[in-house]
Amino acid sequence: MKFTLKAKDPNSKARLGEIETAHGNIQTPVFMPVGTAGSVKAVHQSELLNDVKAQIILGNTYHLYLRPGLDIIQKAGGLHKFNSWDKPLLTDSGGFQVYSLTEVRKIKEEGVTFQSHIDGSRHLFTPERVMDIQRIIGADIIMAFDECTPYPCDYSYARKSMDMTHRWLKRCCERFDETEPLYGYSQSLFPIVQGSVYKDLRERSAEKIASYNREGNAIGGLSVGEPAEEMYAMTEIVCNILPESKPRYLMGVGTPVNLLENIALGIDMFDCVMPTRNARNGMLFTKEGIINIKNKKWEDDFSPIDESSDLFSDRLYSKAYLRHLIRSKEILGAQIASLHNLHFYLWLMEEARNHIADGTFYNWKNKMTKVLDQKI
């Protein structure tokens, strides 16, 4: 993997870059659609490629490990082959899902034991095991195994958890460096900064993570319920420490405004289920603000979902029709709204890149963030 910094915004910390992977290049800042179980919900891979213009998608290690299971993914030749996505892939470490989806779990120094949310079966994730699993899944970028602390989280727990995440990182790096990729292309391991919303912990963690000098760095444990201002404060502190020459990935973020504000602080990569999950509930992100398509005001609005869009479904279907589909729980409603939101997120990132290239990002960002959060 290679990261090239191509431009910097004169009035913010925003950066334009390019990540080269074995499965293609990624222009940053980038938003990565989430394909939890190897599929971005309600969207065809061909639509991701041609309509959404996704450059990289995510898979979730926890889900893929449980189903279809490592045996099937390995026999397929890795996730790219299994789900027919021949572009870059990133997998998380499974940590976040272990904490958020499982009812029974126990965190120890060795790792985490948990029960599957599917069948209750018991499993153990250790840093070493999670590296082996992500070797088998075969994503281009893989993540270190960490503990993602909740919000709020008391200082003492946040510090202890961060220290364990750092010890786990050492084990992750050792295992990663002593193993080989399985499918003939290289993988890159990104460590994760933790430390909850505590400035000194975030600083310590960012320094520790930077010291490993991996090919990219991530920030975890944000967008877990804290106020946006706290998130931005942590991002700013961490970005000032993480090396400029490596891509910075802010995990699990966020709204369109969150994306722009964090780009301004130096973030290059984002992922979030929001555009697809909220789509299925009828929330549409647009240039003019946020639409709840279930509202009665759209009942007889027969104008296209977005007539200025270059997405076929934004121009083909009306707001009134989409409202009817979402209210009737028709699958096509989820398809149309998910396509719309992902296309919008990717469009917003492309606009951000263009404005960074032009040196006009900061003013554009300040104008957009006033609008994007409005309910219309």
Next chain:
Amino acid sequence: MKFTLKAKDPNSKARLGEIETAHGNIQTPVFMPVGTAGSVKAVHQSELLNDVKAQIILGNTYHLYLRPGLDIIQKAGGLHKFNSWDKPLLTDSGGFQVYSLTEVRKIKEEGVTFQSHIDGSRHLFTPERVMDIQRIIGADIIMAFDECTPYPCDYSYARKSMDMTHRWLKRCCERFDETEPLYGYSQSLFPIVQGSVYKDLRERSAEKIASYNREGNAIGGLSVGEPAEEMYAMTEIVCNILPESKPRYLMGVGTPVNLLENIALGIDMFDCVMPTRNARNGMLFTKEGIINIKNKKWEDDFSPIDESSDLFSDRLYSKAYLRHLIRSKEILGAQIASLHNLHFYLWLMEEARNHIADGTFYNWKNKMTKVLDQKI
């Protein structure tokens, strides 16, 4: 509407025809995908047009009447405008759903009172009201209001119900003929033959229906649980009576074998939820037989769903991946399987038309029906 008989198979009653409507021409025999609430579940209109190559789709009057409601559909300018399907549309009369979906209903000479399955609200469908509703929905082909008897059904009930369906037909025709289409193009009303599985009733009903000399005729009350042989026997009796110069529509049928056998008896039009409903449960119809993709045998079959297909998704995704998606209840699984089954049904109809044109339908049909029902 105009129907042209273009060829007849020398060894069966199969016919090749063309129906001209205000929204385009339909080559028959034709299968019509079902878009219950104005959407064929899990399939984009653009996919229906370009990938499935659907010539006409169905809407269900009962569902559309309840949601989004007539007011919205009329404001949109009819269903074609509302759901952005600019090709031919057919609506059923709502009768079948009133009997199958509502818990509380009362059938009287005037019509049927029923409670909505959505919110329990009370409604009355009369033959006149159902004509008015279908004028508002604006499909190219609309159906008479009938009672669809269940199977089994005793002779006395079947006869009384049939007689009422005939009296309702008279009222439907009168209302239809004294009203005008609302959107500037003509609509055609098809009456429906009933009579359960009783030969003499089916004969009487077919004669009555034929005497109305409408632009097409339909057969209802079949594929409701009776053995296939009884269905074919009734189709044969009715097709011998219905005029050759009008299209014949067998409602709610069926499996691929059912389609071919009924084409051989003189049927021109079919609709059924089977290809989409069964797709969502993992049943795939193929040239070689029926696949239950949830079976363990497909777990590590990484070959394309159908490599001989010209459908993008049949070639892009593997059987193992589709199995994983269906088992994981991923929406993409429903999308892929629904596209596959509809594409297969429409391909089968195209093959049937080609074989009728070549005069080779009968032998081809006998060969295909041996294979299509096999479980593989």
